Amino acid sequence: MRGKNYIGGKWVDAQGGRQYESRNPANTGEVLGTVPLSHREEALQAVASAKETFPAWRALSHIKRGECIERFVDVVKGETEEIARLIAKEAGKALNEARADVVEGIHMAQYMFGYARMPHGQVLPSEIAEKDAYMLRKPKGVVSVITPWNFPFAIPIWLITPSLVQGNTVVFKPSEDSPLVGEKLVECFERAGLPPGVLNLVQGMGEETGWPLVVHPDVEVVLFTGSYEVGARIKEACAKDYRKMCACEMGGKNAMIVCQDADLELAVRAAILSAFKTTGQRCTSASRLIVHESRMEEFARAFAAMAKRIIIGDPLDERVFMGPLINEGAVKKVGFYISSPRMRGRRFSWMGVAWRRGSTEADTSSHPLSTGWPTAAMHASFVKRSSARMWP
Amino acid sequence: MALIPFQTLEEAVEIHNDVEYGLGFSVITEDYRTARVLQEVCEFGIGYWNLPTIGAEVHLPFGGVKKSGTGMPASWPLLDVVTHKVAWTVNHDREIKMAQGMSAEV
Numbered sequence: 001m002r003g004k005n006y007i008g009g010k011w012v013d014a015q016g017g018r019q020y021e022s023r024n025p026a027n028t029g030e031v032l033g034t035v036p037l038s039h040r041e042e043a044l045q046a047v048a049s050a051k052e053t054f055p056a057w058r059a060l061s062h063i064k065r066g067e068c069i070e071r072f073v074d075v076v077k078g079e080t081e082e083i084a085r086l087i088a089k090e091a092g093k094a095l096n097e098a099r100a101d102v103v104e105g106i107h108m109a110q111y112m113f114g115y116a117r118m119p120h121g122q123v124l125p126s127e128i129a130e131k132d133a134y135m136l137r138k139p140k141g142v143v144s145v146i147t148p149w150n151f152p153f154a155i156p157i158w159l160i161t162p163s164l165v166q167g168n169t170v171v172f173k174p175s176e177d178s179p180l181v182g183e184k185l186v187e188c189f190e191r192a193g194l195p196p197g198v199l200n201l202v203q204g205m206g207e208e209t210g211w212p213l214v215v216h217p218d219v220e221v222v223l224f225t226g227s228y229e230v231g232a233r234i235k236e237a238c239a240k241d242y243r244k245m246c247a248c249e250m251g252g253k254n255a256m257i258v259c260q261d262a263d264l265e266l267a268v269r270a271a272i273l274s275a276f277k278t279t280g281q282r283c284t285s286a287s288r289l290i291v292h293e294s295r296m297e298e299f300a301r302a303f304a305a306m307a308k309r310i311i312i313g314d315p316l317d318e319r320v321f322m323g324p325l326i327n328e329g330a331v332k333k334v335g336f337y338i339s340s341p342r343m344r345g346r347r348f349s350w351m352g353v354a355w356r357r358g359s360t361e362a363d364t365s366s367h368p369l370s371t372g373w374p375t376a377a378m379h380a381s382f383v384k385r386s387s388a389r390m391w392p
Numbered sequence: 393m394a395l396i397p398f399q400t401l402e403e404a405v406e407i408h409n410d411v412e413y414g415l416g417f418s419v420i421t422e423d424y425r426t427a428r429v430l431q432e433v434c435e436f437g438i439g440y441w442n443l444p445t446i447g448a449e450v451h452l453p454f455g456g457v458k459k460s461g462t463g464m465p466a467s468w469p470l471l472d473v474v475t476h477k478v479a480w481t482v483n484h485d486r487e488i489k490m491a492q493g494m495s496a497e498v
Contacts, residue, residue, distance in 0.1 A: 104448075104450060107449070107450045108450040108467075111450050111451055115468075115471075120475075124479075126481065126491070127491040127492070128483075128489045128490075128491060130483055130484055130485035130487075130489060131481055131482065131483055131484075131489070132481070132482040132484065133479065133480070133481045133482075134479070134480040134481070134482075135477055135478070135479060135480075136477075136478050136479075136480050137471075137475040137476070137477055137478075138475060138476045138478060139474065139475055139476075140474060140475065140476060143474055158450065158454070158466045158467070158470075159466065159470070162468075162470045162471050162474055163470075163474045166471060166474050166475050168474050221473060221474055223470070223473070223474075225466075228413075228459045228460075231462075235462060245473055246462065247455075247462050247464040247465075247466070247470060247473045248461065248462045249454070249455055249456070249460070249461055249465075249466060250413075250415075250456070250459060250460050250461065251413055251415070251459070251460060252413045252414070252415030252416050252456060252460050253411040253412070253413040253415075254413075254415055254416035254417065254418075254436075254445045255407075255408050255411075255417060255418075255445075256417075256418040256419070256420065256444075256445055257398075257404050257408060257417075257418070257419045257420070257421075257430060257434075258420045259401075259404075259419065259420060259421035259423065259426055261421055261422045261423055261426075262420040262421055262422070263420065263422065263442070266420060266442060267420040269444075270418060270420060270442070270443060270444040270445075271444070273444040273446060274416075274418065274444040274445040274446055275393055277444075277446055282446055283415060283416070283460075284415055284416030284438060284445050284446045284448070285416075285445070285446065286393075286416070286418070286444070286445045287393065287394065288393075288394045288396060288407075288408075288411075289393060289394065289395050289396065290396045290397075290398055290404050290407050290408060291395060291396070291397060291398070292397070292398060292399075292404075293397040293398065293399055296395065296397050299395075300395055303395075
């Protein structure tokens, strides 16, 4: 697969044909395709295209815009399995989760299609009987959508479809770790007959391609999902521009509180799903289990026992619960926290051993598959000192 | 994964909120009052009772507090971010009348 940018309704290479490879994180020898390594110039072209298209797109009725999204749903429904397999291969999500990713995207698009027929303003009272008062909505213009790899299909649709249905035009930059899924999404919109220039795609790295989409004076709104570090920079940049608005979804240090009266079976299953779905790399993955001390012993044993049952492996294998970490950086990060002195000798390591025993890959080499298990530990060491009393 | 013990509910809340992020949260209990208190005092954007911390649906707000978000969660609240909400007031009288009892006399 040879990936392209999509600017003004045309599939184009980056200038000079610059590109990089998208690889399967479960088998890093497998190249899934090449992707444009865009320069700042392509980002600017995409914004210009979105800006030029904005007047014509906002001139369409809500219903007509909604119908484009409805046709997009039809296209995606016809390709759910193919898209799910691409997600599994490029983002390393277990096939069952990859399918759910597509279904969630469909649901969001359906919701926004339905929303097109809903009221988009309010009739309000006035103190003066001779006054009629209303709240009306106007689209803002060009929206930049910058999204992560962990929901490579659903999250972009969460952000793109509300923007489009309201009459905005969009420049979309997917994560450099899931570019081909991003391209697939845009291709589905193209096949749905979305007019050229309404949705533009630029592939590349954050600094060179993403940042111009944040600071460009013609971008009115930045919708971002990713790390706090990047989100904080985006918030700062938008605060400095009198026109710009941003909405950022960033990380979590999510916790589950298991109370004294908890149903053990339910608690353990909930904890396992929270901790290890998407190999612990969801925004809402749990990294802290705050357990009543009277239940800690039985909970920890049951948690480890269920963790042993988890099958780690190729996400395309239907039996697999947990795929690889997404990239080399994630593997190194996990390795770093696992080997941190604070982790050593903790009760945690006992669970780690149990985990490895239950996995299909027993070694702890740098192979991404084998390093799936310690993901949760990475988060653990972030817990502030005052509450980091590991058990026992 | 950090397993952190607590003795009292107050202590659990203190541990829970003692991080800079506030996205997902879950409580496992059979007791309505316990869950209700935690729902109120724990800092989160997406909360669950007797469920995992994962499991979002598209029509529910998705976002977090503190370092996790910007106070404008995804789903329908995003419609407010991508549109300007403008007031549009129309006079259908021949005279100008002002609100708050303000005089229109010149």
